Amino acid sequence: MATEMATELKQELMRVRREARELYSRDQVEEAVAKVAIKLAEDYSERFPVFVTIMNGGLVFAGQLLTRLDIPLEVDYLHASRYLGETSGGDVQWIVTPTANLEGRDVVILDDILDVGSTLLSIIEACKAQGAASVKTCVLVDKVHDRKAQPGLKADYTALEAEDLYLFGMGMDYKGYWRNAPGIFAVEEA
Numbered sequence: 001m002a003t004e005m006a007t008e009l010k011q012e013l014m015r016v017r018r019e020a021r022e023l024y025s026r027d028q029v030e031e032a033v034a035k036v037a038i039k040l041a042e043d044y045s046e047r048f049p050v051f052v053t054i055m056n057g058g059l060v061f062a063g064q065l066l067t068r069l070d071i072p073l074e075v076d077y078l079h080a081s082r083y084l085g086e087t088s089g090g091d092v093q094w095i096v097t098p099t100a101n102l103e104g105r106d107v108v109i110l111d112d113i114l115d116v117g118s119t120l121l122s123i124i125e126a127c128k129a130q131g132a133a134s135v136k137t138c139v140l141v142d143k144v145h146d147r148k149a150q151p152g153l154k155a156d157y158t159a160l161e162a163e164d165l166y167l168f169g170m171g172m173d174y175k176g177y178w179r180n181a182p183g184i185f186a187v188e189e190a
């Protein structure tokens with residue numbers, strides 16, 4: 001029954017948070033974000049780029065990063081998802097496309113995590129198809145494993161690396177929850 005399931009989910013969400021392993025504290029994340037911001041500010045200071053955040057996961061990272069960039073830039077977002085509240089991914093589904101005209105623009109895509117990389121690859125392709133002059137990617141965390149959609153796939157800017165565990169916090173969700181967790185946490189197997 002629906003109510004019983006909801007109770008189970010509530011208990012699971014509390015257990016996952018309680019038992020999670022902190023990989024990076026909020027302060028460590030902020031420090032890493034500040035370093036990436038320095039590089040981006042150098043590279044884009046005179047290019048009037050558009051920074052496109054991938055919702056929902058990219059929200060927290062973008063919020064931290066953008067205010068550290070004192071350069072003229074535009075902010076836009078798109079919503080694409082291939083996990084849809086689950087912990088394993090399917091095909092990338094586009095929910096909202098960017099409103100800015102990307103033709104001729106220098107585009108920087110912001111996201112929380114590069115895992116397999118299918119999401120970023122699909123978005124890079126879509127931005128190029130719209131005529132972007134350049135498309136670079138910037139992620140908060142790169143999950144280290146050998147299942148990348150293309151061997152050796154990396155973002156152009158990476159704040160942190162993490163081991164091959166299911167992560168949440170700083171924008172990354174566990175079953176739709178805990179994006180707000182203050183740090184990067186790994187789910188401990190029950």
Ligand SMILES: O=P(O)(O)OC[C@H]1O[C@H](OP(=O)(O)OP(=O)(O)O)[C@H](O)[C@@H]1O
Nearest residue numbers: 055056057081082083115116117118119
């Ligand atoms: O590298 P990949 O294996 O493609 O996974 C990375 C993507 O997965 C998550 O999004 P999700 O589909 O969960 O949507 P969300 O942003 O709403 O959480 C995350 O925010 C990335 O966009």
Ligand code: HPA
Nearest residue numbers: 115165166167168172173
């Ligand atoms: O480890 C993860 N956590 C949250 N969202 C994700 N999307 C891809 N991998 C992950």
